[in-house]
Amino acid sequence: MAQFDDGKDDGALRTIGEVSEALDIKPHVLRYWEQQFSLLKPLKRSGGRRYYRSSDIALVERIDRLVNHEGYTLKGAETVLRAEAKSEHDRRLSGERRSGDRRVDAADSAAPGNATERARRLAETLAGLKRVRDRLARALEA
Incomplete structure (x- = not known):
């Protein structure tokens, strides 16, 4: 699981920037994956700001492993x-x-x-x- 060094609880919501940095995946790739994977649905607040739950982050890690490491x-x-x-x-x-x-x-x-x-x-x-x-x-x- 991704390690966040931001002082937040493990279950805290994370922004797309925080997830991108922790997992070393560009934000535009995360947004694209949201379109391609119907199971990936981070919370969206006013203005379209995305907040990733722990389960969303785990899913992003799984997608990354399948696509970028398992082919x-x-x-x-x-x-x-x-x-x-x-x-x-x-x-x-x-x-x-x-x-x-x-x-x-x-x-x-x-x-x-x-x-x-x-x-x-x-x-x-x-x-x-x-x-x-x-x-x-x-x-x-x-």
């Missing part, structure tokens, strides 16, 4: 994030057994149908299909 396209990263959000939502719904029972079965998180794993396999399949398409295009040009 996902923006659309692929969006797919992964949506699958993770759906998986988390489903886990919460299934966890509402009893108010004190917050456990998640190990089988649920390690199941082959895990949304993150499915998204990863989908991205690999898509990359393979693109390679085949490129080979076919080169063959047709010859």
Whole structure:
């Protein structure tokens, strides 16, 4: 998680400038990502000033990792994030057994149908299909 050295509480709202500096991501990139990722919705106050919650900052870090370090396209990263959000939502719904029972079965998180794993396999399949398409295009040009 990003480290802020501004004296604010960890859960405090942060401006786009503070997030940009802490994560070393330009403000225009953060604004662009807000357009591309429907899950990224920082609070907006009068005059359009953005305030990022802790969850928004964590999401920006996840987007940065997927796009800039793991090689996902923006659309692929969006797919992964949506699958993770759906998986988390489903886990919460299934966890509402009893108010004190917050456990998640190990089988649920390690199941082959895990949304993150499915998204990863989908991205690999898509990359393979693109390679085949490129080979076919080169063959047709010859």
